[in-house]
Structure formats: C-alpha cells, structure tokens
Amino acid sequence: MDELHNAGRRRILVNTGGLLALSGLGGMARADSAGEKHFKPEDVKPLPEYTDWKHAESMIVHSPNTIELKRDAFGNSVLTPTDRLFVRNNLSPPSAEIVKDPDAWSLEVSGVKNPRSFTVAELKTLGVEALPMVLQCSGNGRAWFPHNPSGTQWTVGAAGCVIFTGVPVKAVLEAVGGMEEGMVYMTSTGGEEIPEGLDPDSVKVERSVPAEAMEHAILAWELNGEPLQLAHGGPLRIVIPGYTGVNSIKYVKQLAFTKEQSSARIQQNSYRFSPVGVSGTPEHDSIWEMPVKSWITAPLDTDGSIKAGRVQITGVAMGGMTAAKSVEVSTDGGKRWHEAKFVGPDLGPYAWRQFVYSADLPAGRYELASRATNDDGDTQPAERAENNRGYINNGWQDHMVTVTVA
Amino acid sequence: MDELHNAGRRRILVNTGGLLALSGLGGMARADSAGEKHFKPEDVKPLPEYTDWKHAESMIVHSPNTIELKRDAFGNSVLTPTDRLFVRNNLSPPSAEIVKDPDAWSLEVSGVKNPRSFTVAELKTLGVEALPMVLQCSGNGRAWFPHNPSGTQWTVGAAGCVIFTGVPVKAVLEAVGGMEEGMVYMTSTGGEEIPEGLDPDSVKVERSVPAEAMEHAILAWELNGEPLQLAHGGPLRIVIPGYTGVNSIKYVKQLAFTKEQSSARIQQNSYRFSPVGVSGTPEHDSIWEMPVKSWITAPLDTDGSIKAGRVQITGVAMGGMTAAKSVEVSTDGGKRWHEAKFVGPDLGPYAWRQFVYSADLPAGRYELASRATNDDGDTQPAERAENNRGYINNGWQDHMVTVTVA
Numbered sequence: 001m002d003e004l005h006n007a008g009r010r011r012i013l014v015n016t017g018g019l020l021a022l023s024g025l026g027g028m029a030r031a032d033s034a035g036e037k038h039f040k041p042e043d044v045k046p047l048p049e050y051t052d053w054k055h056a057e058s059m060i061v062h063s064p065n066t067i068e069l070k071r072d073a074f075g076n077s078v079l080t081p082t083d084r085l086f087v088r089n090n091l092s093p094p095s096a097e098i099v100k101d102p103d104a105w106s107l108e109v110s111g112v113k114n115p116r117s118f119t120v121a122e123l124k125t126l127g128v129e130a131l132p133m134v135l136q137c138s139g140n141g142r143a144w145f146p147h148n149p150s151g152t153q154w155t156v157g158a159a160g161c162v163i164f165t166g167v168p169v170k171a172v173l174e175a176v177g178g179m180e181e182g183m184v185y186m187t188s189t190g191g192e193e194i195p196e197g198l199d200p201d202s203v204k205v206e207r208s209v210p211a212e213a214m215e216h217a218i219l220a221w222e223l224n225g226e227p228l229q230l231a232h233g234g235p236l237r238i239v240i241p242g243y244t245g246v247n248s249i250k251y252v253k254q255l256a257f258t259k260e261q262s263s264a265r266i267q268q269n270s271y272r273f274s275p276v277g278v279s280g281t282p283e284h285d286s287i288w289e290m291p292v293k294s295w296i297t298a299p300l301d302t303d304g305s306i307k308a309g310r311v312q313i314t315g316v317a318m319g320g321m322t323a324a325k326s327v328e329v330s331t332d333g334g335k336r337w338h339e340a341k342f343v344g345p346d347l348g349p350y351a352w353r354q355f356v357y358s359a360d361l362p363a364g365r366y367e368l369a370s371r372a373t374n375d376d377g378d379t380q381p382a383e384r385a386e387n388n389r390g391y392i393n394n395g396w397q398d399h400m401v402t403v404t405v406a
Numbered sequence: 407m408d409e410l411h412n413a414g415r416r417r418i419l420v421n422t423g424g425l426l427a428l429s430g431l432g433g434m435a436r437a438d439s440a441g442e443k444h445f446k447p448e449d450v451k452p453l454p455e456y457t458d459w460k461h462a463e464s465m466i467v468h469s470p471n472t473i474e475l476k477r478d479a480f481g482n483s484v485l486t487p488t489d490r491l492f493v494r495n496n497l498s499p500p501s502a503e504i505v506k507d508p509d510a511w512s513l514e515v516s517g518v519k520n521p522r523s524f525t526v527a528e529l530k531t532l533g534v535e536a537l538p539m540v541l542q543c544s545g546n547g548r549a550w551f552p553h554n555p556s557g558t559q560w561t562v563g564a565a566g567c568v569i570f571t572g573v574p575v576k577a578v579l580e581a582v583g584g585m586e587e588g589m590v591y592m593t594s595t596g597g598e599e600i601p602e603g604l605d606p607d608s609v610k611v612e613r614s615v616p617a618e619a620m621e622h623a624i625l626a627w628e629l630n631g632e633p634l635q636l637a638h639g640g641p642l643r644i645v646i647p648g649y650t651g652v653n654s655i656k657y658v659k660q661l662a663f664t665k666e667q668s669s670a671r672i673q674q675n676s677y678r679f680s681p682v683g684v685s686g687t688p689e690h691d692s693i694w695e696m697p698v699k700s701w702i703t704a705p706l707d708t709d710g711s712i713k714a715g716r717v718q719i720t721g722v723a724m725g726g727m728t729a730a731k732s733v734e735v736s737t738d739g740g741k742r743w744h745e746a747k748f749v750g751p752d753l754g755p756y757a758w759r760q761f762v763y764s765a766d767l768p769a770g771r772y773e774l775a776s777r778a779t780n781d782d783g784d785t786q787p788a789e790r791a792e793n794n795r796g797y798i799n800n801g802w803q804d805h806m807v808t809v810t811v812a
Contacts, residue, residue: 075631077536077569125716128762130483130750163483225481310531344536347751356534
C-alpha cells in the first residue's frame, strides 16, 4: 500500500475510518514509521494471522503487510527458510479460502494466439521447473536514504533466496500458440479484491514487464518444496527472476501479453526511478531489473561478544540479472579489500551466493563492508543512487556495519 | 532402537516394564508393525513433542523415534523442507536443554596430534561450509523385503535432500595438528544418555567410518538455514555425505581418530550386510556408502484422479558417492525406458536431482518405474540385494508404482 498512495490519498483513506479495516487495506505504511531507521525492541508487533507460521523471533513486523527478516537470521545455507522469508503485500491478501483447493485456481491467458483459461491442475500437466532466485523488495535498503522517503523502512531483510517451482511461462505460451503479433509487455494481474468505491487503477496490483522476461519466468505453485502459501502468493504466483519482487504478482489471475504497460497507478506512478522530490510518472524508468548487491550478515554489532582472534565474516551477494562472480570484504571501511570465498552450492544466475572472509582481528573497532561484482563486470557502487521513493539501494557504504572486537 | 536389539533383548526390555519409559527407549520398533507394508490411516499416531513442529499431514509416525515423509510430499524444489524431513533416532534424544545455548556444547577431539575440546562457539571461528546432501536411513525401503526383517517398515520417506552447514572436519583437524599416525577410522560418539544398568556398548550410539570420509565431512550446527534442531542432532552433528544416516552422529560429543572400529553393538553387529537369517558380525560389511537409487514421487495411485493426456512423472534420483548422471522412466513396468529430464539446480555430487518425464497416457493401467545411473556408471538394479536386516534397498522393481489413468 505504501507504494500506492501519495500523502493525499493516504489522508483520504484514514479519514474514511472503517474503510481501512473493511477493505483489507491494513498494510498501509504508517506515517509515523517513516523516520524509523533501525529496529527497536519496543516496536515488536505480533505476526498477522496469515503469517502466524513464521519464525517470530527472526522477523521484524513493520505492519501487517510488511515483515522483514532480521539481519542476523539469514543463516549460511544459501536458501532462506520459508518461515523466515520477508512478506510484502501491496494490498492485503485475499481470503485464505483460495489456498484450500489450490488446483482449482484459474488463470486467464490473453494476448496470445489462442486465449484461454487454465486451472492450476491444468498448468501442472504442462511442465515443471524449479527456479532458485533472489526475491527482493524494490525498497530494500530504503532506511538509509537521507531524505526519509515514505514507505517501509527496510534495511536488508526484505530479501531472501528461495526456490520457486511451477511451469515455465514459455511452456504455457507454447500451449496457446504463442504471443499475438506486436506484443511488447507481459502484464500480470493479482487476485486481490478491489475495495468498492475506489478507482480500480488506483489500487489494483497489476504490473507490466518487458515481454522478453517471459524467457525465464515461471508460474509457481510451490515454494521451497511446500505448496505456495497465501502470504507468498499462493495458489499461483508469477515469478520473474532478476526483477524486484513487486513484478512477481501474487494470486495471479490474468496473464496478458500487451502492447502498452498497465494503466494501474502501481505501474504508471509507483515503482519509478524519479529524482528526490519528484513524483513518479511514465517518463521515469520503471523498477524492474535488480542491480549487483551484497551485505554482511555476521558479525553484527549486536551484543559486543566478538572475541579477538579469527573471525568468520559472512554475507550474501547477488548479481542481479547475471550471477555474482566475486565478493570483496573490507574491515577498514573500504580502504583495503580482500577477496572472500563463496560458501555452499551455486544455484544459478538468479540465486545469491553466500560468502565468507576469514579475518584475524585484534581487539579494536572495525568497519565491515562487502562489495560484489557480477558476471557482466558490474561492481557494487559505494553510494546509493538517490531517488524519490528510495528504491534499489545497493551502495556498499550504507550496508557497512561497525563492530567492536574485545 | 530397532537396530540395536535382537529379539531376545527386546523381550527383556519390554519385561522390565517402567524402564522403557524411564530410560528414553521409547523409539523401539514395535514387533506388531514388522509386517506392515503400507501406511494405513488408522495407524495415525501423534508427533512426539521434540518433533511437534513438523508438518503433521506430511508425516507417518511409526514410533516416537521413527517418523517418515509421505511419498507424495517430497515436492519438486530439490530440497526437503526441514519440517518434512524424516526423523530416526537410535536412542531417544537428550533433553531439549542442550539446544538452548548451542554455542556452549562441547566436542572432544582425540586421536590427533594435539587433542582438545572445542565449544561450538570455538568451532564457528574455524570456518564455515554449506553441504547439500541426501540424508537417508540405512533401512529406507525395508518394507519391501519379503522375509519381514525387524525394524521400521520404511518405504521411501526415510530420506531427504538438505543443506547442512558447519565447519569442515578438515579445518578442525588442521587446528589440532592433524591425525595421529596409524589411524584408520573416524569414530563419532553421540551425546545420548546411557540408561543405568545397561552395558554401554549395547546401547551407545557410536559409529566408525573409514578415516578418509573426513575429507568431505562437516560438523554441522545449521540445517537448511536454521539452527540445527534437537530432532536432527542439534546443537552439533557430524555429517558424512554419501554415507547412510546412522553414520552421521547426532549430539556428537566425541570425535576420535582410531585404529579400530568402535566396540559398540551398533558398529559390531547392527548395520551389517549379513545373509537373511544370519545376525551381523564384524565379518560382514558395515553399512556405510549409499548406492545409486531413485523413486517416483508423482503420480501415485492414491485417489484415482489421474486424467488421460499429458502426465508429468516426477521423482528423485541420487548417485550415492557420486552424482546422479541420468534417470530413465518406464510406464510399462520396465519393458521400455525413456530418458527423464532433471528439474532444478545441481547441488553437487551428494545431493539428489529431481527429475520429470512428460508422458502422454491414454486411459489405462500403468506400472511406473525409474532407474538412475551415477557418474561412476553404476545403474540402479532391478532387484534389491537381500540381507538380514533389510538395508540399502535400491531395486527399482520394489519402488515401482501402479497407477490407473481414467
């Protein structure tokens, strides 16, 4: 929701009182949290019901629709356990009824030679692929933007590396005779209910991406080996590897190949890379592909328990649209860099790699930073690219941690 | 427990009454289940407390210490979610107190140049590696042995593919100056309590493997990205990829490089490949390395809902000590074979691959079989290798499923 409404709209919704609860718009970013940079224990909120199976101790509940993984809870096993994966909904999810009989969910496919609907049961007969990939919110890292952009104040935990399993979009396209001539975008529509009395374009979750993204996209019904949960878009989600999370539409009910981008506000105005102080318009770049990025996950400056001697500095590194090729670690705030070693298996170009750099650290204060390079040769920059809504922060300086070794 | 006691001992234990409950020997295989080939709904038992976080609907509880994954619950995302991973303890686990402060757990290392103890916190400073591997009980597939061997009647679900994370044993060996001269075995001892009044050798969980297994073994404190649970051997487990599960000792408290194999019964007599009717002795091969194996996970002959047309036949295939290279699928009980396609990422030689074969099946009755070949060129045999305790069943005939397509 925070991406969908400017301050004016937000005021209107709040002023309509009961509508907030009735319409499922509970996930709206709270204005009073906009300046919150770091998680504070006194801010602990309970997990909302549709995510009550999450590992509460590992999560930061910003709002019912925005739940972050703590920086010390990524583990070193490459994949993010589903019960620790972040949650971010643009609207509150539909009723849990829709995941009771997932095979009955229906997807309408259009902009193709032979438009038709498929139930999930039918999609399952067309093929199966398992796709390891980073799922990351466009606003991950927003907390460090100095102009306090509105929206959830994520630091690093609106990201995870998971395996989605489903049917390749290519296999579905083959079953419907391919795209119609002249289609430029792949447009997916979520199954959230649109509250009565609102202009659908102002709230509906519908995103267009370049049609070629269908090459690697899948329609997923499984996540990390379990039936896809409502919280993550079950019964059916389109997932587009390499793209930010908002493009992977949950509860997908329409998949259309189109000549134009969606007319929804979430496409036209939100998720645009506009200068600070300037609202997004179609003239600004859409937030689609993710850039190279990394961050340290341990040690963190939490309890002052780091002992002098050998310290294993670990983190995650993603390449974006190509694989992470290498990662460097600095213990002096970026003056000198040391090559880190990858930990665990390579799950392909869209997954992240975990890394470790083994350092001998005498007692003292250290600024730990990491800097990834991808297969295209792009290296993570020192500084974030400023933009109005605080998207796509991959600057290594913001992600640095200061630790004291005793 | 079922592996630890012959019929004579089992009678003794049962006759001592209260000892069974007091001593934590609740996991003993029930004699009345020995002939049970398939899971029956009326046999549903609740999950024991230390596993109450498992996904109950996906599990078959044979006993408090033997819990199997249902054949239709493997998913197609390569890895087995931890809440669906089988459980098999040879003794009931120690108190859950030991996982409250996992970093404090202590491991004694001997048979090395500089013997010493390490806390888990100390082990964590020595290195970190993430190891994808199949964890499989030696008795997986026992249910099909026609002579009804004693022990849990597993079909396929005493297996999973997971990522264990910890420190390589090699890094620990380096920290203690390497092995002492002349050591032939790596012997690990579990931290279970030995009930009073019993000869420790008769019950303790201590296994020796060839010392060269240390090349790929790790001391793990994490499983699939989460701190290692008590049910799976937390706070610390030695995991030996390619070897059957019993060799990966839970709650490991001693790691010794030794000239002889352990004197424990679990090493000397149990887990031996002896002819039917002959009890195991050190003259029989120890159950160590796993052979090439595969099985189909869908479709299964469960509810008669398979519709004529395109059917995606899926399964898992493991190579044992080398990677699975290829899998063939048959729909006619092994008369004709078709090359299947791998699904998802290759996680390395010790992981399994999931596979799919897309078949066009008119209405009728089909015998679905799969047959894997590994990088060494070993192909899964048609028939199980008969042995007294029903270990290491990799015959494809036993694993075949008959389905009716309507």
